[in-house]
Amino acid sequence: MFKVSSFALIGAAVLTLFFSCKKDEIQTYDCTGITPTYTADIKAVMNASCATSGCHNATSKAKGIDLSTYAKVKSESANDRFMGSMQHLSGYDNMPQGASKLSDETLQKIYCWIHNGQPE
Numbered sequence: 001m002f003k004v005s006s007f008a009l010i011g012a013a014v015l016t017l018f019f020s021c022k023k024d025e026i027q028t029y030d031c032t033g034i035t036p037t038y039t040a041d042i043k044a045v046m047n048a049s050c051a052t053s054g055c056h057n058a059t060s061k062a063k064g065i066d067l068s069t070y071a072k073v074k075s076e077s078a079n080d081r082f083m084g085s086m087q088h089l090s091g092y093d094n095m096p097q098g099a100s101k102l103s104d105e106t107l108q109k110i111y112c113w114i115h116n117g118q119p120e
Contacts, residue, residue, distance in 0.1 A: 023091030026083045031112035037119045038070045041109050046073055049096045063093075074118045083111060 036042060046067050051057045056067040066072045076082050084092035088101045096102070102110075113119070 023080070023084060024089035026080060026089070027087050027107075027111075029108040029111045029115075031108075031115050034108065034112040035116060035119075036109045036113040038073065038113065039120060042073065042113050043070070045102070045106055045110065049099070049102060055097070062097075070120050077110075077114050077118060083107075083114070086110065 051066075051068040054060050055062050056065045058066055058068040065076055067076060081092055085095040086102055086107060088094045094101070101107075
């Protein structure tokens with residue numbers, strides 16, 4: 001009969017928890033020739049899909065997140081959860097909540113906007 005120490009069981013439980021909660025890595029995109037700006041490309045997406053009533057507008061601020069202005073979107077986009085949520089990756093809340101994932105073209109624009117320094 002095998003004797004298993006409590007340290008081994010705790011260690012196995014911690015490793016299982018660590019690996020089961022691991023977040024997927026953010027998908028990257030080729031930004032060659034793609035230079036989106038907030039005003040021309042990102043604002044409309046945020047207003048239509050994110051900064052809506054009951055979600056991430058100035059009044060609702062779901063989970064404390066307000067995506068209603070350039071400054072607030074720029075600040076939030078520094079967090080992995082910004083792209084991870086929109087890419088519907090494991091370990092992130094899928095956004096837009098209760099809706100389909102944004103198109104790959106839209107996600108690429110948002111990624112490239114961030115990658116290019118979030119120009120207004």
